[in-house]
Amino acid sequence: MAPKSFIIFTLLTFSLSFSQISAMNYNVINLAANKPGGIRFTKEIGIPYTKQIMGTINDFIWSTVFQQNTPSDQKLVDSANVYIVEFDGAEAIEWGNNNINVSSIYLNGYQGDQKWQFTSLFYHEMTHIFQWDGEGHAPLSLVEGIADYTKLRAGYAQQGFAKPGQGDRWDQGYDFTARFLEYCDRINSGFVAKLNKKMRFDFDVKYFKDLMGKPVDQLWKEYKAKYGQ
Ligand SMILES: *[C@@H]1O[C@H](CO)[C@@H](O)[C@H](O)[C@H]1NC(C)=O
Numbered sequence: 693m694a695p696k697s698f699i700i701f702t703l704l705t706f707s708l709s710f711s712q713i714s715a716m717n718y719n720v721i722n723l724a725a726n727k728p729g730g731i732r733f734t735k736e737i738g739i740p741y742t743k744q745i746m747g748t749i750n751d752f753i754w755s756t757v758f759q760q761n762t763p764s765d766q767k768l769v770d771s772a773n774v775y776i777v778e779f780d781g782a783e784a785i786e787w788g789n790n791n792i793n794v795s796s797i798y799l800n801g802y803q804g805d806q807k808w809q810f811t812s813l814f815y816h817e818m819t820h821i822f823q824w825d826g827e828g829h830a831p832l833s834l835v836e837g838i839a840d841y842t843k844l845r846a847g848y849a850q851q852g853f854a855k856p857g858q859g860d861r862w863d864q865g866y867d868f869t870a871r872f873l874e875y876c877d878r879i880n881s882g883f884v885a886k887l888n889k890k891m892r893f894d895f896d897v898k899y900f901k902d903l904m905g906k907p908v909d910q911l912w913k914e915y916k917a918k919y920g921q
């Protein structure tokens with residue numbers, strides 16, 4: 693091999709190994725292009741922007757939230773697909789491992805900055821693609837809490853998101869559980885990453901004690917006490 697092509701070959705190999713974190717295919721299809729929400733999507737958000745934030749969020753989830761820096765730690769996914777669809781009942785739904793359906797009806801109802809709200813939604817939905825759920829044994833409330841934690845961590849907690857100390861139970865789900873996870877993560881840096889890692893093949897509530905040294909109920913009491921509730 694001539695020196696010049698050898699250098700090019702080496703550079704290529706390096707750039708391939710370093711870009712592994714983004715070696716994903718992001719597909720976005722607007723199946724509601726003629727509906728009001730689908731028209732707003734095209735005008736105010738668009739397919740290029742969606743693909744761009746999918747890459748950013750994917751990297752954020754792996755590097756910051758789950759701290760999975762090697763493919764062997766990560767969930768095996770090579771693509772993520774988004775469908776803008778006319779359906780009612782939910783803002784979005786994650787399904788079949790790596791697909792997200794976004795409701796054009798909800799998109800049409802967004803007030804204010806559409807792009808910001810869409811991005812916030814994607815921090816949550818994309819977490820579902822990459823998180824472990826103890827092979828189905830983890831409570832759904834915790835799974836949703838972790839997805840909302842990603843949003844919170846990224847600075848995309850929407851208006852009305854629970855304040856620290858709010859809620860009645862650690863497993864109340866969504867933003868309530870996310871705030872509790874935030875509390876644990878501040879005491880034990882990387883807690884959410886460690887918890888997710890333990891949830892790869894199973895779930896047991898004692899994972900909290902393993903990581904925090906105290907049972908979850910005691911942690912919850914201390915959390916409530918800290919915020920005077
Ligand atoms: C999502 O939308 C696609 C395309 O319309 C459809 O085939 C699929 O069944 C939908 N998934 C869910 C869970 O609704």
Ligand SMILES: [Zn+2]
Nearest residue numbers: 816820836839
């Ligand atoms: Zn969810």
